[in-house]
Structures are given as C-alpha cells and as structure tokens.
Amino acid sequence: MTDITVTRNDEESRYEIRSGDVLAGFAAFDLRPGSIRFLHTEIDDEFQGQGLAGKLASAALTDAAGRGEAIVPLCPYIAKYLETHEIEGAEIRWPRPRTADSE
Template identity: 70%
Template sequence: MSDITVTRNDEASRYEIHHDGILAGFAEFDLRPGAIRFIHTEVDPAFQGKGLAGRLAADALADAAASGETIVPLCPYIAKYLTTHEVPGATIRWPEHRATPDA
C-alpha cells in the first residue's frame, strides 16, 4: 500500500502531494486577502494514472475551505474539479474570464 500525503507549503505557495515520500505533484496558489487563487496544478508523468491529481485537488480545496479562504479557480484542472465535486464549506468566486469547464 502506498503512502500518499498532501501538505500545504506556504513558502513555495503550493500544495504538494508526495507518493512514498517522493514529490509527485503540486497545486500552485496565490494568496490574496481572504482568498486563495489556484493558478496551476501538475502531476509528474511518472505518477500519472494513479488518481493523485484528484486527491491533491480534494485535499487542497478542503484545506482552503476549512481555512475560510474564498477559492478562486484560475487553474483549469481545479475549475473542472469544482464543477464535478462538492467541497463542503467552500466559498468559490469564479473568475469572470473563465472558459467553460467543458472546454
């Protein structure tokens, strides 16, 4: 069984997912007063196909919601995730210029 952890790294402005202690991906964010803007999500090709992007998004968004930060999904992956999954307690501010999630 694999050990998968998601941690918030404020120094690097990103949530990181580790698979058996190895950095497998991250979701970059930009903090603004009262808001967290998710700007880019990436999983290393060596770890793709293991559901890590979804786990990263779920844990990062749950943490942001628990912190009371308004989520601004600028990252296409995070935006798509939010259209198909509920994040309890989340306040979402959709960017005005966003493309449709199906694009």
Template identity: 50%
Template structure:
C-alpha cells in the same frame, strides 16, 4: 512478498505557495496558488509523468480545497484542472468565487515578480 499500497500525503508548503502530494516521501505533483486577501487563487496543477494515471491530481486538489475551507478562505479556480474538479464536486461551491478579469490581471502582476 506482496507490495503494500502507499498512501499519498498532501502538505501545504506555504513559503512556496503550493500544496504538494508525496508518494513514499517523493514529490509526485503540486498545485500552486497565490493568496489575495481571503481568496486562494489556484493557477497551476501538475503531476509528474512517473505518477500519471493514479488519480493523484484529484487527491491533491481535494485535500488542498479542504484545507482552504478549514482556513476560512475562498477558492478561485484559475487553473483549468481545479475548475474541472469543482464542476464535479459541488460540496465546494459555497466557498468558490468566479474568475474575473480583475483576478486574472492581479494574478499576472503577482506572478511577474
């Protein structure tokens, strides 16, 4: 019997302010955000160790950013992984805003709840 590859699924869990990537129904990772007006500020991305090295972070972030575009929002890449991804994927440059000290200060306050 051959094992079939499982296609990962990305979903936006808006009440928890994150996108999750699922593999065979199990959460394999997430990218967290907060919304600031029309900006979606991404501040953290992680993939569980059990799923490392499978390219899931790239799939997760690409689908999350595609969803941001579809929602008519803009991207602010505070998360180092999202920032690195955007340098390689210029197709999102038109909806990407620079990370400023004001945004970092706002994010710190938003996460201090």
C-alpha cells in the same frame, strides 16, 4: 502500498502531494486577503494515471475551505474539479471570462 500525503507549503505557495517521500505533484496558489487563487496543477509523468490529481485537488480545496479562504479557480483542472465535486463549506469565486472590452 505507498502512503499518499498532501501538505500545504506556504514558502513555495503550493499544495504538494507525495508518494512516500517522493514529490509526485503540486497545486500552485497565490494568497490574497481572504482568498486563495489556484494557478496551476501538475502531476509528474511517473505518477500519471494513479488518481493523484483528484486526491490533490480534494485535499487542497478542503483545506482552503477549512481555513475560510475563498477559492478562485484560475487553474483549469481545479475549475473542472469544482464543477463536478462538492467541497463542504467552500466559497468559490469564479473568475469572470475575459472579453474584448476588458483587455
């Protein structure tokens, strides 16, 4: 079985998941003072259906919470993951829905 690893790449502003030494996907983020905004999660087609998105989300969110960064889930996948999974120690700042008045 191939090793699955998740690492934070601050230069690329993303968490990366690898299958062996092959990049299988990433979760892009934007750092702000005291918070991390998750923007987009993507798994390469070759790795679809292997549960890698969930492993990536779990590792990235756990790491961010461990660093004391408040999590802002702008990515729909990360938001859905947070609705169904508990991340110990996580401070979550849910984005406010846009209204006609705020546009």
